[in-house]
Amino acid sequence: MSGNIASLRKEFFQLKKDLLSSILSVGISLILFPFLLGMENSLKGPIFSYIEAFIMYAIFSLPYLILIGVPVHIVSRVATKNMKTYKWVTSFFLHVIPALLIGYFLFKNTLFFLGSTVVISVIFFSVGYLLNSIGASKRQKLIIALLPFILWLLILIPTILTETTNKALMNEPNPEVEVLVNETSFKPRPSFCWNSDGSAGCFEDKEPFLLPIDPIGEEIQTNGDVTVKVLLHNTERxxxxxxxxxxxxxxxxxVTGDPHSFTLPQHIQEQAVKVIATMDSSKKGSFFIPIRTGNR
Structure with missing residues (x-):
């Protein structure tokens, strides 16, 4: 009888630990969520940005943390409580694997959010380890406590590298454009566009226009076939x-350049041909070439 009472007390004490561990894990996750997702860098300032991000992500993530994170956390503890070896390794994978599966199901089109779900699962694991590990050294506890932050930094490395590259591309000067039309040099007025999404957000006007009778500025007079070569100076791209x-x-x-030249057919109408140059950085430069052929 006394053994059963002691067992019940032990289990009740463990349930209180599970509750404390879950509350701490949820709280730490909510506090770190804005930093995990980079929302602390708002133009409004870090304090107001953090508060806004905290409220927004708390509303979104709290149901998932309570309905998924906490049960997985408790089940992993129950599943490993009688294990003598590899207990914490098994517990780690019991936290991370469901996070990967659930994160992939919810955010399969956004791998960065998938990484955040894994970090949150490691927070649950680390808190559970620190509260329940017996006989662990201070060094082991320190490593486990830092594990979510180490994982977070590893996930951030590609983002940091991408942002560094994007910043360098933003500051990269635009090349000078020269067009040779049947060996006649012409300097157009290009407009350039680039964004971090492979210039997918750049507006592309692909329509030429017919020239009026009156000149519109510098124009190219030609007849017969029109051979055009586009040169980008001051760039190695x-x-x-x-x-x-x-x-x-x-x-x-x-018509597509081969690689930087193209030929227009004879007797095309007098028009401004639209040309788009796409660099290997995805930056796009567009301009018109006004060509007079005598054919109206």
Whole structure:
């Protein structure tokens, strides 16, 4: 009888530990969530940004932490309580594997959020270890306490490298553009666009336009085939060329550079041909080449 009472007391004490461990894990996770997701760097300032991010992520993540994180945390403790060897290694994987699966199911299109779910699972594991490990050295406890932060830094490395690269690309000067039309040099007025999403956010106007009778500035006078070569000066980056022009039926046609030159057919209408140069950094430069052929 006394043995059963002692066992119940021990189990009750462990449940209180589980409750404390869960509360601490949820609290630490909510506090660190804005930093994990980088929302502390708002233009409004770090304090107000952090508070806003904390509230937003708490509303979103608290149900998942309570309904998924806490049960997984308790189940992993129960599943490993009688293990003599590899107890904490098993507990670690019992925390991380469900986080990977659930994170992939919820955020499979955003791997950065998947990494955050793994970090949160390691926070649950670390808190449980620090509260329940018996006989662990101070060094072991320190390593386990730092484990979520070490993992977070490892996940951040690609982001840091990408941001560094993006910053360098943003500060990279635009090249000078020269166009040779049948060996006649022409200096267009290009506009450049780049963003960190592979320039996917750049607006691309791919439409040429017919020239009016009156001159519009510097123009290229030519007849017969029109051979165009696009040169980007003051840059070592490789680039590709595509151009758009009106054919005889006023339909827009596309021609691709080979690699930096292209030929337009004879007797095209007088028009401003639209050219887009895409560099290997994904930066795009676009400009018009006004060509006079005598064909109106």
């Amino acid at each position: 490789s680039y590709t060329i595509e151009a758009y022009y009106f054919d005889e039926e006023n339909s827009i046609q596309k």
